[in-house]
Amino acid sequence: MPCRLRSGLRLALAASAVVLAACAPDAVRNIHAKGFNAYLDSLKTACPNMIIGSSNISDWLRTGGDSGDSNYVYWLDQTSRLYYQRISVKQYRDSISAALGGRSDAPALDCMVRNLPADRPTHLPGGRL
Template structure:
């Protein structure tokens, strides 16, 4: 009986770990239903060429889909998702991204990102995520 419970305990621990990791992932990374957000990111490629914040080339991230191993990219993507879904204000976005990436909150890259937000963007994440 003890040997049968070990695999169940291991499976339960694995499931809990996966759920915990998914909860910590940025909205844009964990939510594959975010087609409108992805379209917004795609539109920035042409609307805002040569975006640089600090030493980070956001335009290059958009061209190459970034790297999930790059903490700056993951942070920028998460904050941009929060901005897009109206979970933070434009000023909060500017302040947090510029502080994290070492840029200025009034950078032309951040101006362009905010300026090109769709007027009627959603207030909640697709799939009912908070």
């Protein structure tokens, strides 16, 4: 009986991991987002000292972030939404400043918005909304 319980628990944990991965933000799991990734890379030089609240965005960009850091995952997801025009600049500024504890007029946000490509897409690669 204990063996069955352990294998059932393992199966439940594995199923949970699959469900959670499916809910990951597009920016975290979409390796085909070449334009978005190029935008993030461009911020490394265009905005070298980005800090919002206590979060160092520049460090996240240099190190690739930590998918276990909820602030990083949120910032990446919201930045993806901004890049793909799924949210407005105002919504982006408000959501990031509220989540990271900074100001909506922070120089880091100004730089990120100023460096958005003018011709950015309106949908995710692969035809997703």
